[in-house]
Amino acid sequence: xxxxxxxxxxxxxxxxxxxxxxxxxxxxxxxxxxxxxxxxxxxxxxxxxxxxxxxxxxxxxxxxxxxxxxxxxxxxxxxxxxxxxxxxxxxxxxxxxxxxxxxxxxxxxxxxxxxxxxxxxxxxxxxxxxxx
Amino acid sequence: xxxxxxxxxxxxxxxxxxxxxxxxxxxxxxxxxxxxxxxxxxxxxxxxxxxxxxxxxxxxxxxxxxxxxxxxxxxxxxxxxxxxxxxxxxxxxxxxxxxxxxxxxxxxxxxxxxxxxxxxxxxxxxxxxxxxxxxxxxxxxxxxxxxxxxxxxxxxxxxxxxxxxxxxxxxxxxxxxxxxxxxxxxxxxxxxxxxxxxxxxxxxxxxxxxxxxxxxxxxxxxxxxxxxxx
Ligand SMILES: Nc1nc2c(ncn2[C@@H]2O[C@H](COP(=O)(O)OP(=O)(O)OP(=O)(O)O)[C@@H](O)[C@H]2O)c(=O)[nH]1
Ligand SMILES: [Mg+2]
Ligand SMILES: [Zn+2]
Numbered sequence: 001x002x003x004x005x006x007x008x009x010x011x012x013x014x015x016x017x018x019x020x021x022x023x024x025x026x027x028x029x030x031x032x033x034x035x036x037x038x039x040x041x042x043x044x045x046x047x048x049x050x051x052x053x054x055x056x057x058x059x060x061x062x063x064x065x066x067x068x069x070x071x072x073x074x075x076x077x078x079x080x081x082x083x084x085x086x087x088x089x090x091x092x093x094x095x096x097x098x099x100x101x102x103x104x105x106x107x108x109x110x111x112x113x114x115x116x117x118x119x120x121x122x123x124x125x126x127x128x129x130x131x132x
Numbered sequence: 133x134x135x136x137x138x139x140x141x142x143x144x145x146x147x148x149x150x151x152x153x154x155x156x157x158x159x160x161x162x163x164x165x166x167x168x169x170x171x172x173x174x175x176x177x178x179x180x181x182x183x184x185x186x187x188x189x190x191x192x193x194x195x196x197x198x199x200x201x202x203x204x205x206x207x208x209x210x211x212x213x214x215x216x217x218x219x220x221x222x223x224x225x226x227x228x229x230x231x232x233x234x235x236x237x238x239x240x241x242x243x244x245x246x247x248x249x250x251x252x253x254x255x256x257x258x259x260x261x262x263x264x265x266x267x268x269x270x271x272x273x274x275x276x277x278x279x280x281x282x283x284x285x286x287x288x289x290x291x292x293x294x295x296x297x298x299x300x301x302x303x304x305x306x307x308x309x310x311x312x313x314x315x316x317x318x319x320x321x322x323x324x325x326x327x328x329x330x331x332x333x334x335x336x337x338x339x340x341x342x343x344x345x346x347x348x349x350x351x352x353x354x355x356x357x358x359x360x361x362x
Contacts, residue, residue: 002227002268009144017140024136031144038267038297085296087329096332100300106144106271113136 006039006106007047011057014111018056021113028061028112034105035069035085069103148272151231155238155275162252165358166260168274170298171282172291173264176308178207179341180282181259185214187351188257193358195257198237200229202263211261228268231275234260256358266291270298278357283327284309285318292323292330299330304337306350311340 010029018026033039041064048062069082075095082088082103090097143149159166169177181197188195196217199207208220219237221229238252252258260276262269281302283291286309292299299305305327313320320338327334337353339346 002271005226005228005268006144006271009147013140013142013144013146017138017142021136021138027135036297036300038270085300085330086293088300088332089329096328098332104301108140108142108144110137110139110141113138115134115136117134 003039003043003047004051006044007051010048010062010108011051011055013108014057014060015055017108017111018113021115024113024115026057026060026111027114028063029057030063030065030109030111032065032067032105032107032109034067034103035082036100036103037106039106041066065109067102067105070101071097072099072101073097074099145271148231151235152273152275155231155235156277158252159258159275159277162255164252164255164258165278165354166258166274166276167278167280168260168262168269168276169280169282170262170266170269170302171264171284171308172266172287175264175282175284175287176341177261177264177282178210180306180308180339181211181261182214183341183344183347184259184350184354185211185216187347188354189215191351191355193256193355194254195259196255197259197261198229198234199261200233200263202226207261223263227263227265228272229260229262229274230272234274257354266295266298270301278303280304280306282306282308283323285313285316285323289319289323289326292326296330299327299334302331302334304335304353305331307336307338309340309342310338310345311342 014026014029045062052058052060069085070079071082071088071090072079073090073095075090076093078092079101080091088097171177185195185197197211198219198221199211200221200223201207202223202225205220208218212218221233221237260274279302281299283305324336327336337346337350339350
């Protein structure tokens with residue numbers, strides 16, 4: 001099953017990124033998923049639960065933001081959002097558009113961490129390690 | 133407790149994408165044209181490839197194939213009958229090939245191996261037959277230059293509408309088993325229209341591995357693309 005591999009890849013990526021914040025617990029993972037990414041949210045949520053169980057990510061919420069397809073129309077030059085993925089026609093002029101500006105995303109946007117309070121180095125310094 | 137939000141903006145399949153990019157530059161440096169064939173189970177990928185490999189070899193070209201299936205090496209044995217070097221990738225339950233599997237199997241390419249695993253530079257064409265599945269393979273880049281989506285006349289003209297992700301990610305489409313078009317009452321115009329709605333401008337070949345129809349055009353396309361690649 002596709003969503004199972006995707007969930008496993010998310011766990012790997014988040015675990016790797018969260019390692020820069022020792023002692024922190026991941027409470028949420030925010031995704032951007034394009035309408036053309038072939039991911040079904042329900043089954044991804046289900047796979048997320050079973051994949052994270054018994055790992056440090058147990059209980060972390062998966063927040064999925066679905067992104068519609070955006071085409072660039074060569075006919076009228078407009079960038080337009082499509083309602084579905086059954087036809088790639090410009091909603092303004094009806095031309096078929098092969099040029100996609102958005103819709104294939106399968107991306108981790110951000111993670112939310114809960115960190116224990118206490119004397120620690122300034123937050124800004126600790127963030128900079130990940131920024132690049 | 134303090135809450136912190138860390139922006140990642142990282143592709144979930146970043147690892148696969150990076151491996152695929154590495155493969156793509158290796159393929160391009162070696163001057164080998166790599167194609168990734170995707171379709172539902174039973175569309176005729178192996179049959180189509182058997183034919184393609186045989187014809188290419190007759191024409192003096194050097195072609196090889198990697199073939200992915202959950203289990204069995206049946207397809208590899210069928211393809212190897214053409215005389216071309218072939219490797220089976222068994223995914224054991226995983227419904228698609230990924231770039232890591234392809235990279236690994238290129239290394240294990242024993243008999244023709246150069247310093248770099250398989251002697252890629254000794255090839256003109258490498259065909260990768262993906263696991264029969266119209267969903268999962270679409271997200272996994274294998275480093276191919278051309279993704280070929282196959283669709284048989286027995287599957288229904290609306291396959292592109294039902295699996296837009298896969299057909300939209302394809303560079304080229306092949307309609308297979310056109311010898312069965314009549315008994316299946318295949319609506320050719322409708323199939324072509326559906327393909328074009330989902331992947332505007334896609335190039336379509338209509339073939340039969342039974343009669344050989346359409347195969348010359350397909351071979352001509354391969355040769356033209358190969359010339360561009362090198
Ligand atoms: N009539 C006809 N039958 C074909 C043609 N191509 C393939 N077949 C038949 O279709 C069946 C499936 O063909 P395969 O080539 O094994 O299909 P595949 O896509 O490789 O299948 P998987 O690897 O299992 O996904 C076989 O019985 C073939 O003989 C064709 O052009 N015409
Ligand atoms: Mg096969
Ligand atoms: Zn337009």
